[in-house]
Amino acid sequence: MTELEALQAEVQRLSDLEAIRTLRHQYAYLANIVDGKPGDPRQFAELFTDTATFDVGMGLATGRAEIEAMMRSATTQWKSAMHYMINPLVTLNGDRAEGSVTGLFAFTTEQNPSPVWLCNIYSDIYARSNHGWKFESVRIQTVFVDPEFLAIYAALLK
Numbered sequence: 001m002t003e004l005e006a007l008q009a010e011v012q013r014l015s016d017l018e019a020i021r022t023l024r025h026q027y028a029y030l031a032n033i034v035d036g037k038p039g040d041p042r043q044f045a046e047l048f049t050d051t052a053t054f055d056v057g058m059g060l061a062t063g064r065a066e067i068e069a070m071m072r073s074a075t076t077q078w079k080s081a082m083h084y085m086i087n088p089l090v091t092l093n094g095d096r097a098e099g100s101v102t103g104l105f106a107f108t109t110e111q112n113p114s115p116v117w118l119c120n121i122y123s124d125i126y127a128r129s130n131h132g133w134k135f136e137s138v139r140i141q142t143v144f145v146d147p148e149f150l151a152i153y154a155a156l157l158k
Helices: 003-031 041-045 064-073 147-157
Strands: 046-057 060-062 080-093 097-108 116-129 132-145
Touching: 003 041, 003 080, 003 097, 003 116, 003 132, 041 064, 046 064, 060 064, 097 132, 116 147, 132 147
Parallel strands: 046 132
Antiparallel strands: 046 060, 080 097, 097 116, 116 132
């Protein structure tokens, strides 16, 4: 590999890493709810491949249509839901990548303006598409959850 080729490969690697970090940040912003107004569930679903799986504690959704439907149903009970993505780790492997990121979340309701907290570790698989990097799989492991969050969520499922 020539010096120029090595430099081009490094620029591509850094570009890919930044694109994946941006994808994860777009996910957070589109999942946020501010003053009762959720992000666009359709735009959120567009962050995923056609056959992606999405398993974040609300059941398993496969494909963009199911992901969009899940996001529409999950945004009705919150006045605010803020998604903070921290400590991202990404490993590139050609047109695929794996990553993990810590998610810290604050939720409020109309009745309770004090936030309830939740923390998850995301395990992601990314795929390069003709439209840039997309999520192929998103799943979580819950680290801690405020009991009040569980009560609110359980009431939603009734």
